[in-house]
Amino acid sequence: MKKLCPTADVPTGGCRRIELPDRPPLAVFNLDGRFYVTDDTCTHGDASLCDGEIDCDDGVVECPYHQGAFEIASGRPAGAPCSIPLRVYRVEVKDAAVFAAVDETEAVPCP
Amino acid sequence: MPVITVNDGEAVFECRDGDNLLRAGLRAGVGLPYECGVGACGCCRGEVVEGQVDDLWPEAPGLSARDRRKGRVLTCQSRPQDDVRLHLQLDAHAVPVIRPLRRTVRLAAVRDVTHDIREFVFQADAPADFLPGQYAFLALPGVPRERAYSMANLPNEAGEWHFRIRRVAGGEATGTLFDHLAPGATAQLDGPYGLAHLRPDSPRDIVCIAGGSGLAPMLSVARGAAAHPALAGRRLDFFYGGRTPADVCGEAELASLPGYGAQVRYHAAVSDPAAAEAARWPGAVGPVHELVERTLGERLDAAEFYLAGPPPMVEALQQLLQVTHRIAPERIHFDRFF
Numbered sequence: 001m002k003k004l005c006p007t008a009d010v011p012t013g014g015c016r017r018i019e020l021p022d023r024p025p026l027a028v029f030n031l032d033g034r035f036y037v038t039d040d041t042c043t044h045g046d047a048s049l050c051d052g053e054i055d056c057d058d059g060v061v062e063c064p065y066h067q068g069a070f071e072i073a074s075g076r077p078a079g080a081p082c083s084i085p086l087r088v089y090r091v092e093v094k095d096a097a098v099f100a101a102v103d104e105t106e107a108v109p110c111p
Numbered sequence: 112m113p114v115i116t117v118n119d120g121e122a123v124f125e126c127r128d129g130d131n132l133l134r135a136g137l138r139a140g141v142g143l144p145y146e147c148g149v150g151a152c153g154c155c156r157g158e159v160v161e162g163q164v165d166d167l168w169p170e171a172p173g174l175s176a177r178d179r180r181k182g183r184v185l186t187c188q189s190r191p192q193d194d195v196r197l198h199l200q201l202d203a204h205a206v207p208v209i210r211p212l213r214r215t216v217r218l219a220a221v222r223d224v225t226h227d228i229r230e231f232v233f234q235a236d237a238p239a240d241f242l243p244g245q246y247a248f249l250a251l252p253g254v255p256r257e258r259a260y261s262m263a264n265l266p267n268e269a270g271e272w273h274f275r276i277r278r279v280a281g282g283e284a285t286g287t288l289f290d291h292l293a294p295g296a297t298a299q300l301d302g303p304y305g306l307a308h309l310r311p312d313s314p315r316d317i318v319c320i321a322g323g324s325g326l327a328p329m330l331s332v333a334r335g336a337a338a339h340p341a342l343a344g345r346r347l348d349f350f351y352g353g354r355t356p357a358d359v360c361g362e363a364e365l366a367s368l369p370g371y372g373a374q375v376r377y378h379a380a381v382s383d384p385a386a387a388e389a390a391r392w393p394g395a396v397g398p399v400h401e402l403v404e405r406t407l408g409e410r411l412d413a414a415e416f417y418l419a420g421p422p423p424m425v426e427a428l429q430q431l432l433q434v435t436h437r438i439a440p441e442r443i444h445f446d447r448f449f
Contacts, residue, residue: 067153084426084429084434
């Protein structure tokens with residue numbers, strides 16, 4: 001598990017972009033105190049989901065580019081034009097910090 | 112005439128002749144985001160903050176229930192009743208290189224390509240101006256809605272627009288084209304549209320992957336690559352996926368390109384094993400994306416991709432390219448039709 005950031009860095013209903021060397025950027029989301037980690041780049045185009053709108057009621061993030069959408073917990077596409085799931089990572093919260101299994105080669109399957 | 116103001120003045124354009132918001136904007140050179148132009152992909156969403164629009168297709172699949180709840184519209188399905196103020200994110204990539212125009216065309220020739228694909232050549236009075244890989248809307252006599260078809264040829268001074276169209280069982284438009292429209296008949300053509308066009312400035316090898324009537328835009332891209340001085344000698348792999356051996360096409364056209372057999376290669380796969388066996392098909396059997404991966408090997412990670420075909424094929428290719436091989440979406444070009 002890789003430490004990404006302190007939990008205090010991600011406000012409730014917000015997200016934070018994390019850049020690690022040699023890999024695409026990640027997004028850490030905080031939905032009402034639960035933390036999720038996904039790839040940050042929309043699967044439809046070159047846009048950062050951390051610049052998008054988070055809809056806490058639906059648990060969805062909307063891409064700022066074409067308003068395509070993904071379920072944050074599963075990565076499942078939730079609005080056209082997105083059709084390829086977003087990669088999501090296993091998360092642990094420990095010592096007030098967010099950790100993610102960023103090196104697991106298999107994406108967590110959509111539940 | 113309705114005046115459309117985008118993002119409080121970032122762009123302003125007029126909407127003429129019953130145009131929808133998207134086409135009026137593109138005609139004026141405004142970079143309104145879009146892909147399909149027919150209400151399916153959802154790329155052209157926006158919010159009408161003032162004024163009224165007619166919704167040309169209230170059930171369009173491009174809008175989700177959440178979009179409707181938020182009052183969003185598809186610009187490609189919205190016709191303004193009066194002046195409209197619109198909010199959406201403009202996209203510099205969508206600014207048309209060639210602004211679309213309506214024109215009257217005449218059916219000049221028809222020929223069979225396969226058992227269910229025909230080439231229809233339409234003739235206009237002015238030069239046919241488009242980028243390889245783009246499409247146009249055809250309004251056919253007696254058919255209420257326009258259809259989007261991709262050009263198979265290259266832009267030309269002679270004003271010829273070549274379409275390769277697959278007959279759709281029970282389809283109104285293809286029924287008219289295949290059974291009723293005789294050479295000399297006129298139609299209205301509006302184009303060009305589409306962002307999945309040839310990128311001559313890309314330094315990478317070119318891979319075109321087609322299925323069904325996706326042959327047309329991929330042929331145009333391949334022909335455009337072969338004709339472009341900046342791409343002389345560039346490696347080009349052309350893949351075609353058909354269900355049966357009788358569906359396979361495109362090799363003859365590829366074979367007429369310079370460099371065929373050397374830097375230009377054609378590969379085909381048939382997905383129905385029984386049909387392959389019955390016809391003693393000597394080539395690859397299976398979905399075309401498997402042939403792509405097997406044939407390209409490591410070269411796959413360094414190529415520029417152009418895709419056109421049925422949605423399941425395009426989706427399998429996206430999985431292969433974007434998810435398995437992590438190829439950036441900017442290197443994968445296709446317009447999303449459903």
